[in-house]
Amino acid sequence: MAFADTLEFLVLAAFWAFTIWRFATPQTPRGRAVRLVALLVTLSFTVNRREISFATDRLLQVADVSVPLKNLATVAASAAMVHLTGLLPGPAADRPRLRRLAYALLAAAGSAMVVLFVLVPRDPARGDFVAERAGTPLVTAYSVLTQFGLFVGLACCLVLFHPAAGRAGRGSLRLGLRLLTAGAVVGLLFMANRVAFQVSNALGSDALNGQAAESASRSLLAAMLLLFAAGAALPALGGLRRWAGRYAALQRLRPLWASLVSSVPHVVLGDPPGRLTDVLALRSVDLRLYRRIIEIRDAQWELGLVAHAPSTEATLDEQARALLREGSVVATPVDNLDAEHLGHNDPPGGPPALNLS
Helix, strand or coil: CCHHHHHHHHHHHHHHHHHHHHHHCCCCHHHHHHHHHHHHHHHHHHHHCHHHHHHHHHHHCCCCCHHHHHHHHHHHHHHHHHHHHHHCCCCCCCCHHHHHHHHHHHHHHHHHHHHHHHHCCCCCCCCCHHHHCCCCHHHHHHHHHHHHHHHHHHHHHHHHHHHHHHHCCCCHHHHHHHHHHHHHHHHHHHHHHHHHHHHHHHCCCCCCCCHHHHHHHHHHHHHHHHHHHHHHHHHHHHHHHHHHHHHHHHHHHHHHHHHHHCCCHHHCCCCCCCHHHHHHCCCCHHHHHHHHHHHHHHHHHHHCHHHHCHHHHHHHHHHHHHHHHCCCCCEEEHHHCCHHHCCCCCCCCCCCCEEEC
């Protein structure tokens, strides 16, 4: 298998894994915009595979129909990136007119591509009209519009990710943003390569028509998307690491929780989870951890353990503070609040505790 093919398969696997994960987890409005971009780019790159492209043409019985399908998906992904620039802080967030202009240009480019596709003579044989008729006026115009659609999306990436990488602290987020910026730069190189291919053919040169040039172009495309996939996945991996730490904390607190609530089961909100259910339930870990700490504290007050067993309280406080340092919950010292704002678990006159809220 050629290097370009191997790289393409790796990118496809990474993008489909990232897209499926995005659709399987709840997302904020920003996250939904990112999810849409990932889906459209994944579909575009999937249809770009020769085998899938040829199968699509045969299935729909329209010669080279896979070409506008993948290109229009790219244009739609660029439009989603323009939308994302309005959701994230940056120079484009406060310029709605600029975003509306970008939407209009992308819509015009997509419409013109459809018209040109209808006008260009096409051959149902294997291959596509962009390569077979490279350099002709209609195909050159179609290719320029295609690269313009890609350029808008790449420009949005640079506007968003490069400044954000400079502001981000050390860690996976900064590295991820730098990879996304690098992906946009490689994408611009790919775009320049495709424009040079059409221009050279229009001038009567076949210097960029060989197998090596084609492999280099495919490698640039795959490298761009691989950088995007890696850059988008790194912050997600940081979130996965935090989730794993909170899940482990939830399980570490279970023995203490079980021993306390066995004496005062009414402090448990709802049906107490069984051991197997507690282990297998992978969602809402933050909420379950928060409730577990609250229920442990309530049980301690009920049993009088806070007043009479300082060692037990110290153990729980040590565990809770460790969880707080991980960012699982927010703590407010009770002794800094007046009587009207005491935590619902902390009776007046009791010893200082943590109000976990």
